[in-house]
Amino acid sequence: MRESSAVAIAEKLKGRFGEGTYSRRARVILEHRRIAFRQGHWIVVLSGFVEPVLYLLSFGYGVGKLVGKIQVTPGHWVTYAQFIAPALLATSAMNGAIYDSTWNIFFRLKYDGTYKAMLATSLGPLDVALGEIGWALLRGLIYAVGFTAIVFPLGIMKGWYGLLAIPAAVVIAFGFASIGMLYTTFAKSIAQMDWVNVIMLPLFLFSGSLYPLSIYPQWLRVIIEALPLWHGIQIVRSLSLGIIQWSLLWHFAYFVAMIAIGLTLTTRRLRVLFMR
């Protein structure tokens, strides 16, 4: 019988970790996104993937002629395109994840009442959070694969390690999406959401994406090295250029922490918002 299957799920989960928070059905949210998506938004995905390619073409080729080669580690020189391509990949992972986890979610949270409806079913807040973030990741993955497919054959990535940049981009997207969604659950007005856009541009421009941090004064480097995009760029750049060092672990740890904090607090926050 129909009702009993829902009851059965509830019974099975009773007393288990995450009861009332997670019903292990985050994929339902993904499906919801996929259905909504089919109705003609493919061009949004395409456009997100085109932007870094255009930047690479413009800066890598044009500015590259002006700046020559860049030194990444002592004695290790790379072309300008090789230098910025990983940064563009990391940045587009951030942009896509942030857009999906902030603006899109803000409207569903505030105006559409989508979550209210979802949480009135057997879905829990962690299902919603994971589902939405999962969608952001899927998109991030598509961007990363598309970008790599263009860049890799051009020899801009060095060696097969470069392909690891794809999963790395997904981890970066995961980190940003978790924090982005957390911010969104606290945002009250569109003006507050606007801050997200305000922050993204300088984050991109100053996180060592277009040139090494070495030209900055020490105090500025300290600040930038504390910010997430710099870590993201370091990960993708190292993998893409085949520079495998222990420091990669530290950069990854940064993202693992972002994900853990973002997810935990978002879940808690959704519970406060909808399940009081």
Added chain:
Amino acid sequence: MSANDLSRKGSLTLIDVPKILRWGSIYIAQARIRSMLKWKWSIIGESFATPMFYLLSIGIGIGKFVNSHQAAGVDGVKYLTFLAPALLAAACIQGAVGDATFPVLEGFKWQKGFFAMNATPISGKQIANGVLLAAMSRAAFGCVIYYAALYTFGALHGLHTLWLIPVTLFAATSFAVLMMGVCAAIKNDDLFLNMVQRFLIVPLFLFSGTFYSLASMPKFLQIIGWASPLWHATEVGRWISYGHHVSATALVIHFSYMTIMAIIGFTFAHHHFTKRLAK
């Protein structure tokens, strides 16, 4: 009579229609600016911050690498000097297009404020002119601030560079009014602004010889620059700023291109504003 009753002279004595036919565009612009002023701090912040980010990151940051690698400079000058007219034009054009397009979608579709305006003696043409005027006022404000910043950073030298401001604003007006007309003409606008941003504004920004001379690009990419009002404004701007070589013929072409775009833009915008209001 209760206290709630309204005094009444009647519209026939109150309203001066010829005056509205003359000044209607100004009324609309005033109203738009009034709405904008609600966001004055964000506007001032954004007019200042975004261009500064580019100036510092690309002008100074990348400039350091460029200058050390190009002993003779770019186009014979320091990278920041080369970049300044382009940055100014890019910021101004982007800002103007944003301010001239967003309110159009809002006015026709989201809030339908244009229909309220059109219920008064004001015409569609006046609404278009008013919205553009407000957008360009804000663009002018941003342009002056950015000019001052560039001057302070030593990217511009001499008072003759003040000519950059009107030239830049002219280029911005011609493109903004065209985009405004397009916004009035399109039906399915859910994703339109996003698409404009990504497939039009960003490519124009990237391929208009903004960060390097257009001639260093492969031919097929140069075409984007030729079509772009940003490139024409940048060429003229570099000529004004540091005497970048532009032939007299080329100057005529640059100005003609911007003028023709403006004429087409106004015609198109006026036509579609009137048409859409009467639907």
Added chain:
Amino acid sequence: MSAADSQATPEALILAKGLRKEYGDFTAVDGIDFRVNRSESFGFLGPNGAGKSTTMRIIAATLTRTSGEITILGKDPEISGPEIRAHLGVVPQQDNLDNALTVEDNLYVYGRYFGLSKKFIRNKIEELLAFAQLEEKRSVKVEALSGGMKRRLTIARALVSEPEILMLDEPTTGLDPQARHILWDRLFRLKEQGVTLLITTHYMDEAEQLCDRLMVMDKGKIMAEDSPAGLIKKYSTKEVLEVRFGADRNAQYADQLRGMCERIEVLPDRVLMYSHDCEALLHEVVSKGMHPTTSLVRRSSLEDVFLRLTGRSLVE
């Protein structure tokens, strides 16, 4: 003074002849004639899609007609759009206030569109806020207002220029009963002050409350035109008996009931019987051995008129 009191030929503010509007194959307004007099409260009554709003927009000089003639204040809207709009106060079906501005600023900005002086508007705003009972909300952003308040503000906005004609398109659709009554009271005051009102509605109670004269429209055509009382007198009986026998049996009894009164209408859920003495009619029904589960005697309304004219219910 209302139009009914004056014996001299009243001044026509709007005159239409053979007015027609087509959208491709669809005819929204199908060659209608009408006349609206000064200080009159004139209503267009009809279901959604009857052509009321289209007619209103042609009068408001914001929509071009396909053919026919129309003058507003003696002018042709196609030639003198701005001159006509200068003397109209328009309340559209959907509020199009500026949500980002305050109540006061909305009135101010709109007044400026009419080229009114700042001083005049400032004074007028005080009056309008009192009239619309929004004095306490003057500095509140529009997006924070209730539906009823927004509606009152839209009406106040339309009055800022002291228009000759106030046009209201479905003024109370979507409002709760209390908000509707406040609004009707405000409109009634305007009517008493001699403002010419033009109202479209699909609510018969609203039409009865507010309109001196009504034009019943359906599918772009005029079905009838008169005062509310006149329409009822012409197209219906004094009273109506509503009887219910349960969904299956209403139709079954219809034949028997038909012979007992002037006219009946069989609706899915009840049967309407039209007669001048419905108490007696009910006795007769019962005496013939038919026992309705519920019965109700009421006065005829515009709903009955509409049913008679079109064979359909007004609100579906």
